[in-house]
Amino acid sequence: MTDTDPQKPHERAARHDPIYDTLHQEPDFxxxxxxxxxxxxxxxxxxxxxxxxxxxMSNWAHDFMSHQLWGNINVALVxxxxxxxxxxxxxxxxxxxxTGRLDPLARRLDEQYIAELEGRR
Amino acid sequence: xxxxxxxxxxxxxxxxxxTVGITFxxxxxxAGATDFYAGGRGFSGVQNGLAIGGDYMSAASFLxxxxxxxxxxxxxxxxSIGFLVAWLVALLLVAEMLRNAGRYTxxxxxxxxxxxxxxxxxAATSTVVVSxxxxxxxxxxxxxLVALLLxxxxxxxxxxxxxxxGALMIFYVTVGGMKGTTWVQIVKAVLxxxxxxxxxxxxxxxxxxxxxxxxxxAASNSGKGQAFLEPGLxxxxxxxSKIDFLSLGIALVLGTAGLPHILIRFYTVPTSRDARKSxxxxxxxxxxxxxFTLVLxxxxxxxxxxxxxxxxxxxxxxxxxxxLAQNVGGGDGSTGGAVxxxxxxxxxxxxxxxxxxxxxxxxSVSVAHDLYNGVxxxxxxxxxxxxxxxxxxxxxxxLIAILLAIPAQRLNVAFLVALAFAVAASANLPSIVxxxxxxxxxxxxxxxxxxxxxxxxxxxxxxxxIMSGKGVDPVSGKNLSLLPTSIDISWFPLENPGIVSIxxxxxxxxxxxxxxxxxxAVERYTELEVRALSGAGSEKAVVH
Numbered sequence: 095m096t097d098t099d100p101q102k103p104h105e106r107a108a109r110h111d112p113i114y115d116t117l118h119q120e121p122d123f124x125x126x127x128x129x130x131x132x133x134x135x136x137x138x139x140x141x142x143x144x145x146x147x148x149x150x151m152s153n154w155a156h157d158f159m160s161h162q163l164w165g166n167i168n169v170a171l172v173x174x175x176x177x178x179x180x181x182x183x184x185x186x187x188x189x190x191x192x193t194g195r196l197d198p199l200a201r202r203l204d205e206q207y208i209a210e211l212e213g214r215r
Numbered sequence: 216x217x218x219x220x221x222x223x224x225x226x227x228x229x230x231x232x233x234t235v236g237i238t239f240x241x242x243x244x245x246a247g248a249t250d251f252y253a254g255g256r257g258f259s260g261v262q263n264g265l266a267i268g269g270d271y272m273s274a275a276s277f278l279x280x281x282x283x284x285x286x287x288x289x290x291x292x293x294x295s296i297g298f299l300v301a302w303l304v305a306l307l308l309v310a311e312m313l314r315n316a317g318r319y320t321x322x323x324x325x326x327x328x329x330x331x332x333x334x335x336x337x338a339a340t341s342t343v344v345v346s347x348x349x350x351x352x353x354x355x356x357x358x359x360l361v362a363l364l365l366x367x368x369x370x371x372x373x374x375x376x377x378x379x380x381g382a383l384m385i386f387y388v389t390v391g392g393m394k395g396t397t398w399v400q401i402v403k404a405v406l407x408x409x410x411x412x413x414x415x416x417x418x419x420x421x422x423x424x425x426x427x428x429x430x431x432x433a434a435s436n437s438g439k440g441q442a443f444l445e446p447g448l449x450x451x452x453x454x455x456s457k458i459d460f461l462s463l464g465i466a467l468v469l470g471t472a473g474l475p476h477i478l479i480r481f482y483t484v485p486t487s488r489d490a491r492k493s494x495x496x497x498x499x500x501x502x503x504x505x506x507f508t509l510v511l512x513x514x515x516x517x518x519x520x521x522x523x524x525x526x527x528x529x530x531x532x533x534x535x536x537x538x539l540a541q542n543v544g545g546g547d548g549s550t551g552g553a554v555x556x557x558x559x560x561x562x563x564x565x566x567x568x569x570x571x572x573x574x575x576x577x578x579s580v581s582v583a584h585d586l587y588n589g590v591x592x593x594x595x596x597x598x599x600x601x602x603x604x605x606x607x608x609x610x611x612x613x614l615i616a617i618l619l620a621i622p623a624q625r626l627n628v629a630f631l632v633a634l635a636f637a638v639a640a641s642a643n644l645p646s647i648v649x650x651x652x653x654x655x656x657x658x659x660x661x662x663x664x665x666x667x668x669x670x671x672x673x674x675x676x677x678x679x680x681i682m683s684g685k686g687v688d689p690v691s692g693k694n695l696s697l698l699p700t701s702i703d704i705s706w707f708p709l710e711n712p713g714i715v716s717i718x719x720x721x722x723x724x725x726x727x728x729x730x731x732x733x734x735x736a737v738e739r740y741t742e743l744e745v746r747a748l749s750g751a752g753s754e755k756a757v758v759h
Binding site: 133174207 | 430444451457491498742745
């Protein structure tokens, strides 16, 4: 695929193939981009805020974080471990979502791309 | 040399022999640039997930974090949490799109639509700087470890170790390329998980698997009481240190997805779906590993006696895990203790070797593919020429790292890695994210953001208390900064620059883009979007 070689022409890669313009207009692509962004943008804001809340509380809510729950297990430890739980959970949910919602759309677009290239031969 | 040292030396040589064997085997499977740079893109998601774990769980995690917890209690735990949560940035925003849009390096993705000679120069520069910071951390860890095991504290012994590690990593990379490096990382990940799981079980068994008892003993043994289990022991002493903690936290969570040696791992799998799968595996593996370090750190605080703790303190915390292994095996002088100490040290040594190989490979690929071929030869160099340059670059970068590691030996390795994260989050992440998600982003924005982030993060460290102005420790009389006490150039109060340099780099990326008159490459962005999201036209795996 020399036409997608990013090194030619050199200074700025020229447009590679008009097929991308076609694919960009496809309802499948519009839906893929919408569905992808609708998941990752809110999810990123959510996990970053949740993490920053943890950091800020560790700094400035010392009494609350030091509260002992069971034996020597305090709020700070549970809060920290909850960060592990939410990370695992979000990773799992994203995996389900992308396999179920995003991958079929991406596959159809990729197939269309391959079919178009082969049709030109 | 007594029996224990003989055992240790034998295990170390065993690790070296295995990795050298893997490297020779891999060199016979390596034919062209895609093999050397990206392992032929033929690794499965699980294999790459293990290799990412092997690349990421560095000596800084194994030795540094457990050491930080052993010394500062709960505050050391923040490193683990930041290092783990950071993977969500890589999973959601970076891994799959980078795999689809690029070829071998971080710069490929930028060069897709920006003026490539300038952005390749910038991205290669920051790749090399971040990798060298990270390399220093690993080599310092190696020096400390060997000095402990052979019971020599002389600088010569440490320097010889650093030199040997450097020579090995140059060998792995120049001979084995990405395939060799990946297999070394996979083997190391398995060894590290198994070795630390063993110590964790032994530590927990001492407390009847009661975590609360373990924590209680750690707290009372530390002499700091409940404060040892609460946040603030290290970072809560003043308002400045609290802001430093926040700054560290931000750098950790945003740094991972900008680490060049992690980014190039996404190119070693056939599709973006495999890249996602590898990140999922990595998250599981790394998460469990950091839970282990929590037990190792508190376990060291709970079980080590005063003499051992003094060694841990003297090493900046780096020796907490190896000494803990010796302790749970039966203590100093016992056979069990000697075996476990040797075993864990060999695992740590394997860890260091795997990580330094990944780092050296990353920077040499960037020098050869981006600087040499992309910039100097304007894309005209042959594959053979490029690979030759990559091997030379590995040699030179390795030598630079060796020379720099020798004076850096007094720093805690987790801290050095945190600095690498701050630089990665400042110099790399903003342009990666802008390039994928912002149509208006252009060459000037990328350059301002990369150079601005790089210069501000490294510059602020130079003028921070790390370099000068901390004075001497009132107890030990040791100089706490890197420069001699007679020189004081510090004016920036924080040890971690992230809180300033990361927002600054994002701001510069925006400002550079909106003030540039460069015409928008709309059709290139269209293509980037389609290709990044759907994988249409992305680089395929090599079929041999």
